[in-house]
Amino acid sequence: MLNIKDLKASIEDKQIIKGLDLSINKGEVHALMGPNGSGKSTLSYVLSGKEGYEIDSGSVDFKGKNLLELDVDERSNEGLFLAFQYPMEIPGVQTSFFLKTAINAKRKYQGLEEIDALEFAxxxxxxxxxLSISPDMLKRDLNVNYSGGEKKKQEILQMSLLNPEMAILDETDSGLDIDALKIVSEGVNKLRNENNSFLVITHYQRLLNYIKPDFVHIIADGKIVKSGNFSLALELEEKGYEEISKTA
Amino acid sequence: MNNLSSHGNKILNDFNPFKNFKLENYKYAQLHKDHTSENFSDSSYDYNELLKISHNLQKTDFEETDLSSKVDKWNFNSIDSYFRVSSLSNRSSLTLNLDNFSQEVLLVDVNHFSENISFTKNSSKNQTLILITSNISNPKPRSIFFDLAENSNLEILQLALSNNKSFIYFEINQSDFSKMNFITFQSNNNHIRNEYYASLGEKCELNLLGLNFKNNFINDNFSYIQHSKPSTASNEIFKSIVDNGAITNFQGKIYVDPIAQKTDGYQMSRSLLLDSKSKANNKPELEIYADDVKCSHGSTVAKLSQNQIYYFKTRGIDEQTAKNILQKAFLVEIIESLQNKEIKDFSKKLLDNLI
Amino acid sequence: MAATEQTIKQVNNLGSNDYKYGFSTEIDDIKSPKGLNEDTVKFISAQKNEPEWMLEWRLNAFKVFNKLPEPNWAKLNIPKINFQDYYYYSSPKSLKDKPKSLDEIDPDILKTYEKLGIPLQEQKLLSGVAVDAVFDSVSVATTYKKQLSDLGIIFCSISEAIKTYPDLIKKYLGSVIPVSDHSFAALNSAVFTDGSFVYIPEGVRCPVELSTYFRINAINTGQFERTLIVADKDSYVSYLEGCTAPMRDENQLHAANVELIALENAEIKYSTVQNWYPGDSEGKGGIYNFVTKRGACRGNNSKISWTQVETGSAITWKYPSCILQGDNSKGEFYSVAITNNRQQADTGTKMIHIGKNTSSKIISKGISAGYANNTYRGLVNIHSKASKSRNFTQCDSLLIGNKCGAHTVPYIESSNSDSMIEHEATTSKINEDQLFYCMQRGLNSEDAVGLIVNGFCKEVLQHLPMEFAVEAQKLVAISLEGSVG
Structure with a gap:
């Protein structure tokens, strides 16, 4: 599904990703954990193609295509979804309208007819x-005056509507109380199947109690320093990043 | 002085606001009008207290200089100052380097000078210059220039009190990384106009703040702030209280050059109208050619809040006292931004005495 | 919101930079001799069989025009206009004798309207739009007349009104925009060719949206329409105006005067979607749009509301204004102005508060892209007698790219201590993070820009009547095509 080889990437001439390898197969859930400034969010931006991030070397293969050659919207339409740590507010644009526009962009890319209004509703x-999102929220402007929890639920709603093959969740757990965390996790778990994959970026092991990963990777200073299974996350919780990085 | 450039001659002849009353930049100033107000008294006030906390600069501290090259400086835009051109052609000029004085607070009484004055500053040492432009009764404009070198900083307090006619051009040239904090305190004037032309180098900061109240005829502030390099910030706030048929004008423009990305420009004019004989005219203007900027302006004209006055009265405070307190509260924000504590305290006392 | 969705479809269906309305119709026409002099004025008046008093009025206006300099306050780069280079009257020949019904109209003209999507045919009128269509200089057909006349509503061309309702015309024409206001107003008064007249009688609420669709067809024709709307006591009317013009290399001149009069308790809502040909991407051709629009709230409790979406024209010079004379009267101005490529716009409003307890609201959204310059210029003036008056103004500018300019020039003048004026303005660029977010959800960059800009303009667009809102949202997206790399 996703194959990252020796990726090096910079922003404003400062290298943040410094030779990262990661391979994710169909049906797998990977967790990427690391301290602040280790390059977690940068990786999600590089993979989704945000402007300002320079690829210095390396390759990223997505479903047999060179991901780095594609535009942001093409990557999305190919099935790559990024759930943002800080979802954007877009004033004046009604949420439900935005959802419909995004669904139709993908359908058009796939050569399908636009979604029927009733079916969409x-x-x-x-x-x-x-996701216990109130119908009222869909009428409001996208993410404007949403609480932190509502914004994250909105991201998961978009994910479930676009049904991506590869979803990157960038610190989706930050700013969530325990109830919202459960709802969001259940949403993700419902989507999980043998044909899609997830990369769950998080600071804490807490989220991984709800979204059980097949693999756990620890990132430090732009590289994956240790990989393992769920037990690595537990070990990390116990020992902390510094200790684990040392033993790596 | 006769060898003015063609631009200079054009400004003197065709853009003379004393003769042409419809010039956009002098729209509300009505310089040609004469007004003798019964209320106006030549009430000179005592600034001995200021002399205790400041070093009084004498004429002998200044050197003669030639500023004729300044005539064409702003000749690229329809907006230009008659004040600058005419004062450079009518008055000789003096210069002074503020770094030559170790005192933290310096004072210049402009009324003792018939010349234009140019101040320069190279150091980043904290220094406050008090400019007294009071008791002036002369329709001939004069110019005061400030040239700030890289990394330097300067604070100015202008006290414009009891002027019959005072028309002054201020020019602020800031080199990269310099900071200027300019506060103008205007009260008891008959007819005054201050012009401020500022050009900002990279990562410069300019605060241009003004308050005016209890004036008799026309109080006019005109500014043109040019952001010509990236990452500059300007913050401009003018507050006025008008009564007794007086007129307060604020005309200001923020200009952002195409290369001045990351400009942060803010401009606010607030007026309180105390009666319906008086007038407030505001023309805050943005002219922006760079896209990665954050610029905003605001302007309000209103009266004192009746609810607040009512609240004071319910606490046993009479109406006039309540109004005075609210007026001071409205204006004091400007004084609060003075960095020098002694000068700030002095200005607060002055405000208390004058309201 | 289905409208914005259509916008996106529409953009996809279009080749880039194609002006959708850029076709011209081949028809024989009658033109006045080229140029401008007293004879031109007489020619126009004669062609229209006008009464003597009207000719006098025009000739007087022409004298005033000759004395006035062109207004120069706008921040516009206007090439010197040679008024002798234009034809001031052009009428399709087949219209010489006015058609009695739609069947008599030149099928080519009908086809033009069809392409424009104007619901001229009777059956289409069931959708509730009555149209007074101006084809170049002569009103082609005024539809829906019967139904309106049953209510006492007069909706006809101004030429017809001059002949049929001379008393109303004499009373109101030029009463809001004096002939001597400025040179374009005087020019229009001298040579106006056609336009609409609306009179809503006392107590009547006009049940349909009235609409005029303007279109400049003939080469080098100045179009000088004149619109007069009078809403008598306790009445209401909503009026829509749409404008397109064919693609031509030459610059065409358009100088309209629109006057609105609202008497006691009356309300007039005037909406414009202006999509005149803007010129090509190098700035060649395009309409010069010099329009004077002014409304007078004469009666107490009256209201005038202007909504405009200005996406076209090479140069737009336009300040729809309200004179708030009646006590408690209200003025509103909602504006979206988009300039792309080499377009220039200097537009805004004037709110003159004279009556007591008057209020006004100004919401302006300016979008500048390419090499364009976009200026908001507005005046709020509160007279000393206008106690307890209020104004709120919000001007937001959006810059797309770093070759364009956005300017805000408000004049705020108050002489009344009991009144309150608030003005806010911001300028910023289109938010990169919003763009990235939309594209991450699969929208291409143009769709994403269209979506975000439509969101930016929503506060204004939502004031348009439904049919217009759809069109306007499409235009917003289309006019910004090619603005993002």
Missing amino acids: KLVKSKAEE
Whole structure:
């Protein structure tokens, strides 16, 4: 599915990702953990193609295509989804309208007809209910005056509507109380199947109690310093980043 | 002085606001008008207290200089100052380097000078210059220039009190990384106009703040702040209280050059109108050619809050006292931004005495 | 919101930079001799069989025009206009004898309207739009007339009104925009060719949106329409105006005067979607749009509301204004002005508060892209007798790219201590993070810009009547095509 080889990337001439290798297969959930400034969010931006991030070397292969050659929207339409740590507020744009626009962008890319209004309404209603998102919220401007929890739920709603093959969750747990965390995690777990993959970026092991990863990687200073299974996350919680990085 | 450039001659002849009353930049100033107000008294006030905390600069501290090259400096835009051109052609000029004085607070009484004055500063040492431009009764404009070298900083307090006619051009040239804090305190004037032309180098900061109240005829502040390099910040706030048929004008422009990305420009004019004989005219203007900027302006004209006055009265405070307190509260924000504590305290006392 | 969705579809269907309305119609026409002099004025008046008093009025206006300099306050780079280079009257020949019904109209003209999507046909009128379509200089057909006349509403061309309702015209024409206001107003008064007249009688709420669709067809024709709307006591009317013009290399001149009069308790809502040809990407061709629009709230409790979406024209010079004479009267101005490529716009409003307890609201959204310059210029003036008056102004500018300019020039003048003026303005660039977010969800960059800018303009667009809102949202997105790399 996703194959990152010796990736080096910079922003404003400062190298942040310094030779990162990561391979994610269909149906797998990977967790990427690391301290602040280790390059976690940068990796998510580089993979989604945000402007200002320079690729110095290395390659990223997504479903057999060179991901780095694609535009931001093409990557999205190919099935790469990024759940933002800080979702953008877009004043004046109604949430439900935005959702429909995004769904249709993907359908068009796939050569499909636009979604029927009724079908869309039904689809959004059912997905929103699953995430306990009120219908009222869909009428509001996208992410404007949403609470932190509402914004994160909105990201998961978009993910479930776009049904990506590869989803990157960038610190989705930050700013969530325990109830919201459960709802968000359940949303993710429902989407999990043998055909899609997840990269869960997080600071704490807490989220991984709800979204059980197949693999755990620890990132420090732009490189993966240690990989393992779920037990690595537990070990990390116990010993802290510094200790683990040393033993790596 | 006769060898003015063609631009200079054009300004003197065609853009003379004393003759042409419709010039956009002098729209509200009405310089040609004469007004003798019954209320106006030549009430000179005592600034002995200021002399205790400041070093009084004498004429002998200054050197003669030639500023004729300044005539064409702003000749690239429709906006230009008659004040600058006419004062450079009518008055000789003096210069002074503020670094030559170790005192933290310096004072210049402009009324003792018939010349234009140019101040320079190279150091980053904290220094406050008090400019007294009071008791002036002369319709001929004069110019005062400030040239700040790289990394330098300077604070100015202008006290413009009891002027019959005072028309002054201020020019602020800031080299990269310099900081200027300019506060103008205007009260008891008959007809005054201050012009401020500022050009900001890279990562410069300019605060341009003014308050005016209890004036008799026309109080006019005109500014043109040019952001010509990246990452500059300007912060401009003018507050006025008008009564007794007086007029307060604020005209200000923020200009952002195409290369001045990351400009942070803020401009605010607030007026309190105390009666319906008086007038407030505001023209805050943005002219922006760079896209990565954060610029905003605001302007309000209102009266004192009746609810607040009512609240004071319910606490047993009479109406006039309440109004005075609210007026001071409205203006004091400007004084609060003075960095030098002694000068700040002096200005607060002055405000207390004058309201 | 279905509208914005259509916008996106629309953009995709279009080749880039194609002006959708840039076709011209081949028809024989009658033109006045080229140039401008007293004879031109007489020619126009004669062509329209006007009464003597109207000719006098025009000739007087022409004298005033000759004395006035062109207004120069705008921040616009206007090439010297040679008024002798234009034709001031152009009428399709087949319209010489006015058609009695739609069947008599030149099918080519009908086809033009069809391409424009104007619901001229009777059956389309069921959608509730009555149209007074101006084709170059002569009103082609005024539809829906019967239904309106049953209510006592007069909706006809101004030429017809001059003949049929001379008393109303004499009373109100030029009463809001004096002939001597400025040279373009005087020029229009001398040579105006056609336009609409609306009179809503006392107590009547006009049940449909009235609409005029302007279109400049003939080469080198100045179009000088004149619109007069009078809303009598306790009445209401909503009026829509749409403008397109064919693609031509030459610059065409358009100088309209629109006067609105609202009497006691009356309300007029005037909406414009202006999409005149803006010139090509190098700035060649395009309409010069010098428009004077002014409304007078004469009666107590009256209200005038202007909504405009200005996306076209090479140069836009336009300040729809309100004179708030009646006590408690209200003025509103909602504006979206988009300039791209080499377009220039200097637009805004004037709110003159004269009556007591008057209020005004100004919401302006300016978007500048390419090499364009976009200026908001507005005046708020509160007279000393206008106690307890209020104004709120919000001007936001958006810059797309670093070759364009955005300017804000408000004049705020108050002489009343009991009144309150608040003005806020911001300028910023289109938010990169919002763009990235939209693109991460699969939108291409143009769609993303269209979406974000439509969001930016929403506060204004939501004041348009439904049919117009759809069109306007499309235009917003289309006019910014090619603005992002």
